[in-house]
Amino acid sequence: MTTPEVHHIVHPLIQHKLTLMRDKNASTSSFRRLLGELSTLMAYEITRDMPLHPVQVETPLETTTGQAIDGKKLALISILRAGNGFLDGMLSVVPGARIGHIGLYRDPKTLQAIEYYFKMPTQMEERDAIVVDPMLATGNSAVMALDRIKQLKPRSIKFVCLLTCPEGIATLHAAHPDVPIYTAAIDRGLNEKGYIVPGLGDAGDRIFGTL
Known part of the structure; x- marks a missing residue:
């Protein structure tokens, strides 16, 4: 039986930027910029266990062997539309990654x-998938996305979000106990409308200025 994993990333810079994003008075441009910076920082932690292979390189002094990752074997999968806010920041760390999209909306x-x-992307069975969505709230969208992605049999899957709550974690891991969750915050819970509280509002609306 796979033990569910939740990685709560508590780096001070990540927590600082998340606090600024929670502010209801943060502008659209500020929110978007902070999300890009935060996703870059999170990418370092999320890719910590990526496999390396030896590469021969010529330094100005001699030939040596270094270590390199194969970014082309990585697939960043955005749950539309808010997941797109994660992509630029993560691509700044792994620019060779392929991009997938799954469009879901919540009734x-x-x-x-x-x-x-x-x-x-093609050949998903050879790729490590990182699924991104700022909010893991009820968990229903995440479960559906993972159901569909698993049909393509990727080599591994991770789920990344800015915020989650106990209900979302329980729902995702009940359906997919093998998928680790990476998040910057585990908030108190859900309100009657299914929003995370205290949260930061609707991430998609704040990213794209459609409040």
Whole structure:
């Protein structure tokens, strides 16, 4: 039986930037900039266990053997639309990564996820997948996304979010106990509308200025 993993990333810079993002008075441009910076910082932790292979390189003095990752074997998968806010920051760390998108929206009455778009890189069975979405709230969208992605049999899967809560973690790990969660915060819970509290509001609206 796989033991579910939750990696709470508590680096001071990450926590500082997240606090600034929570402020309801933060502008759209500020929120977007902070998310890019924060996702770059999170990428270092998320990719800590990426496999390396030896590479021969010529320094100005002699030939030596270094270590390199194969970014082309990595797939960053954005749950639309808010997941796109993560991509630029993470691509600054692994620019060779391929990009996938899955479009989901949450039915406001049932809180269930409904798919409207799915486009993934080829040869997913050879790739490590990192699924990104700023909020893991009810967990329904994350579970549906992981259901679909697993059909392509990627080499490994990680789920990355800015914020989550006990309900979201429980829902995701009940369905996918083998998928580790990486997050900057575990908040108190959900309100009656299924939003994380204290949270930071609707991440998609704040990223794209559609409040």
